[in-house]
Amino acid sequence: MRDLFRGKLVRITAEEPETYAKSEIHWQRDSEFVRLADSDPIQLSSAKKIKEWAEKRFEKGLKPDRYSFTVRTLDEDKLIGFFGLRIDLMHNEALVGIGIGERDFWGKGYGTDMMKLCLQYVFSELCVERVSLGLHEYNARALRSYEKCGFRLEGRTRKDILREGKRYDSLWMGILREEWLQMQNGDPI
Amino acid sequence: MFDIQTQLFEGQDIRFGPIDHEKDPGIESKWTHDSEFMRLMEVDPARPLSAAMLKKQYEKLEKEVEEDKNLYHFMIRSKADDRLIGKAAVQWIEWTNGNGFLRLGIGAAEDRGKGYGTQALQMLLRFAFAELNLFRVSAIVPEYNEGALALSKKFGFMQEVCRRRSLERDGRRWDLFVFGLLSDEWRNQL
Numbered sequence: 001m002r003d004l005f006r007g008k009l010v011r012i013t014a015e016e017p018e019t020y021a022k023s024e025i026h027w028q029r030d031s032e033f034v035r036l037a038d039s040d041p042i043q044l045s046s047a048k049k050i051k052e053w054a055e056k057r058f059e060k061g062l063k064p065d066r067y068s069f070t071v072r073t074l075d076e077d078k079l080i081g082f083f084g085l086r087i088d089l090m091h092n093e094a095l096v097g098i099g100i101g102e103r104d105f106w107g108k109g110y111g112t113d114m115m116k117l118c119l120q121y122v123f124s125e126l127c128v129e130r131v132s133l134g135l136h137e138y139n140a141r142a143l144r145s146y147e148k149c150g151f152r153l154e155g156r157t158r159k160d161i162l163r164e165g166k167r168y169d170s171l172w173m174g175i176l177r178e179e180w181l182q183m184q185n186g187d188p189i
Numbered sequence: 190m191f192d193i194q195t196q197l198f199e200g201q202d203i204r205f206g207p208i209d210h211e212k213d214p215g216i217e218s219k220w221t222h223d224s225e226f227m228r229l230m231e232v233d234p235a236r237p238l239s240a241a242m243l244k245k246q247y248e249k250l251e252k253e254v255e256e257d258k259n260l261y262h263f264m265i266r267s268k269a270d271d272r273l274i275g276k277a278a279v280q281w282i283e284w285t286n287g288n289g290f291l292r293l294g295i296g297a298a299e300d301r302g303k304g305y306g307t308q309a310l311q312m313l314l315r316f317a318f319a320e321l322n323l324f325r326v327s328a329i330v331p332e333y334n335e336g337a338l339a340l341s342k343k344f345g346f347m348q349e350v351c352r353r354r355s356l357e358r359d360g361r362r363w364d365l366f367v368f369g370l371l372s373d374e375w376r377n378q379l
Contacts, residue, residue, distance in 0.1 A: 091232065152353075156350070157327060158371065161286050162324070174353055
């Protein structure tokens with residue numbers, strides 16, 4: 001069977017709340033990162049708050065429709081980012097969001113490796129029919145990476161985001177199970 | 190001077206009003222026993238709801254309105270007899286970006302196809318653009334909701350996104366569309 005948690009550059013982990021909080025504080029202060037990752041203004045959170053938030057997520061047990069993981073590099077074992085999945089259990093669809101908070105790891109294939117791992121996890125372990133994501137028009141690096149992973153652009157909500165006086169579209173992408181399977185070149189699942 | 194005299198919450202045959210916690214739950218409970226209504230309104234599994242469940246939902250909704258400040262919710266009533274006809278809302282508003290999502294439903298089968306939806310959407314758009322000052326609104330419409338597709342086109346919404354095969358119902362997969370209308374486009378139609 002495939003190793004679900006290990007890619008070419010990164011592996012999937014679950015971090016202790018203290019470790020995660022330390023990284024998250026550091027990532028949140030990079031406004032370029034948060035403006036690429038989100039459309040809401042960021043609220044800088046304390047370590048205490050982030051820890052509480054992380055703990056609250058598993059307080060009531062793990063939920064079958066929510067998955068959030070962190071990612072470490074294989075060579076230095078450095079915590080560089082995260083990804084989150086929300087599954088629509090009725091319609092077998094997953095919504096994914098990923099981010100690399102450590103900017104030294106941008107543009108080097110880490111995001112693509114993360115997304116490939118994420119797709120492998122969703123399609124071969126969670127058995128969904130499609131995966132969706134959204135991004136900002138000004139995040140060209142993400143668009144290229146997602147296309148490499150097999151996502152297709154399914155449309156854009158026009159002038160959705162206002163940044164420093166100018167409006168930008170939001171882009172919406174999706175990949176179907178059969179499209180992902182075709183990309184696996186017949187490797188056994 | 191702006192058009193202060195044209196009432197925001199009064200249409201030709203309908204008006205927008207608040208929830209009536211005594212009367213509305215029983216009426217909406219009847220609507221929810223029609224699976225077609227539930228499947229057109231929600232992508233979550235259709236299920237009949239009792240008046241008691243709906244009472245709780247209304248309370249939750251009012252709490253959300255108070256706390257989150259990104260939701261405006263209206264009950265649609267007939268002007269002739271004050272009867273509850275449907276529900277309308279602007280939701281998921283992002284104030285910094287000036288965008289939001291519209292939601293609209295006419296409850297009873299006998300009230301559909303009478304133009305109430307058209308009047309309600311007209312009022313909802315005026316509220317979203319002329320009162321909330323949004324820059325754009327979106328509507329999420331499944332491929333199988335023909336009424337909503339026709340209504341979106343009638344008001345000049347553009348089909349912006351086609352989320353291929355996003356929904357599963359009756360043993361097959363359906364596309365989910367996102368329609369968008371910008372404030373300029375709305376103003377030019379007036």
